[in-house]
Amino acid sequence: xxxxxxxxxxxxxxxxxxxxxxxxxxxxxxxxxxxxxxxxxxxxxxxxxxxxxxxxxxxxxxxxxxxxxxxxxxxxxxxxxxxxxxxxxxxxxxxxxxxxxxxxxxxxxxxxxxxxxxxxxxxxxxxxxxxxxxxxxxxxxxxxxxxxxxxxxxxxxxxxxxxxxxxxxxx
Amino acid sequence: xxxxxxxxxxxxxxxxxxxxxxxxxxxxxxxxxxxxxxxxxxxxxxxxxxxxxxxxxxxxxxxxxxxxxxxxxxxxxxxxxxxxxxxxxxxxxxxxxxxx
Numbered sequence: 001x002x003x004x005x006x007x008x009x010x011x012x013x014x015x016x017x018x019x020x021x022x023x024x025x026x027x028x029x030x031x032x033x034x035x036x037x038x039x040x041x042x043x044x045x046x047x048x049x050x051x052x053x054x055x056x057x058x059x060x061x062x063x064x065x066x067x068x069x070x071x072x073x074x075x076x077x078x079x080x081x082x083x084x085x086x087x088x089x090x091x092x093x094x095x096x097x098x099x100x101x102x103x104x105x106x107x108x109x110x111x112x113x114x115x116x117x118x119x120x121x122x123x124x125x126x127x128x129x130x131x132x133x134x135x136x137x138x139x140x141x142x143x144x145x146x147x148x149x150x151x152x153x154x155x156x157x158x159x160x161x162x163x164x165x166x167x168x169x170x171x
Numbered sequence: 172x173x174x175x176x177x178x179x180x181x182x183x184x185x186x187x188x189x190x191x192x193x194x195x196x197x198x199x200x201x202x203x204x205x206x207x208x209x210x211x212x213x214x215x216x217x218x219x220x221x222x223x224x225x226x227x228x229x230x231x232x233x234x235x236x237x238x239x240x241x242x243x244x245x246x247x248x249x250x251x252x253x254x255x256x257x258x259x260x261x262x263x264x265x266x267x268x269x270x271x
Contacts, residue, residue: 006189006229010175013191013232013240017252017259022173024263031181034222043217054193073247074267097246099193100239107199116202116209126213139246141267167212168182169195170172 039165046164048120049130051154052112053138054104054171055096057081064095064137076137078145080154083133087114098139099171111171130163138171178225185225186215189232191240198234 010026011019039046055064055077064077076097083092089108094101103110117129134154140146158166172195174187188208190197197204208230215226245253252259261268 006227008172008174008187008189008227010173010187012189013235014173017249017262021263022176025265026173026175026179028179028265030179030223034181034183036183036222039217043213048213069247072270073251098242100242101193102243103193103199103238103240109196109202109205110199111193111195113196113205113209116196116206119206120209120213125210139248141262141265142270165216167209167216170177171192171195 041164043126043165044124045127047128047130047162048117048126049158049161049163049166050112050114050117050133050169051166052133052135052169052171053096054094054099054101054111054135054169055137056083056092056094056104056108056112056135058083058087058091059093060091063093066095066097069097069137069139072142074141076140078136078140078143078150080134080136080150082157083112083114083135085114085118085129085131085133087112087133096137096139096171104171112169117167127164130158130161132157132161174225174227178223181223183222184216184219185223186212186228187225188228188230190230191232191235193240194235194238197230198238201234204230 014022057063061081069076089106094104109115114133120126121129136150172188174185178185196208211228252262
């Protein structure tokens with residue numbers, strides 16, 4: 001029998017207005033220029049960092065400010081948090097208001113696979129899991145502060161820690 | 172996830188997966204699935220050779236029949252649009268009103 005390749009249904013888990021909005025947003029257009037940096041070395045020689053949009057903060061850090069989104073539902077806390085490569089579910093709070101946070105609260109790897117990445121390091125499939133990983137609140141229709149403040153700060157730190165590649169993990 | 176939406180942002184490489192929000196890598200304590208998804212994403216990083224290319228990861232999502240992946244309560248924008256339906260077009264067009 002001929003093998004049929006999987007084609008992911010982008011909208012399978014959305015309903016009602018969410019499905020309508022996401023289809024519409026996707027149709028708003030793609031930038032003319034897509035950035036491209038070739039992978040400079042084999043994955044086994046790369047330091048890899050994770051950036052998660054799940055709004056995850058260490059319990060020792062201030063949580064993301066949910067009241068910002070309650071006051072202005074078009075916006076969310078634009079800050080970010082740094083998580084060490086040792087972070088586990090019991091060390092964090094999941095602040096995102098658009099997901100069921102109970103899964104990541106039980107096992108952080110559901111949305112931020114830090115332990116799995118450490119395992120790939122131990123197996124030699126990557127050179128190193130970065131010392132730091134990052135999280136921010138993934139919903140906003142006013143992205144200016146996130147793009148102008150948080151993203152450059154994350155990039156600076158990624159460079160300081162000599163990260164070769166970043167896995168952006170939507171939540 | 173919503174790979175069509177992610178692709179529209181102009182991301183250089185994309186590994187698409189048919190998992191719901193909150194379960195990007197799979198269920199809690201399903202280390203085998205989580206590792207397989209992570210490996211699939213990293214393989215896409217190596218295999219994709221053109222800007223904007225998408226790899227569709229071949230994972231089923233049968234596990235979603237057994238779990239409630241919806242947020243415990245509607246997010247603020249859903250509550251807001253229920254009370255302010257005339258703002259729906261602004262939401263659909265991703266053009267939020269000016270801050271007051």
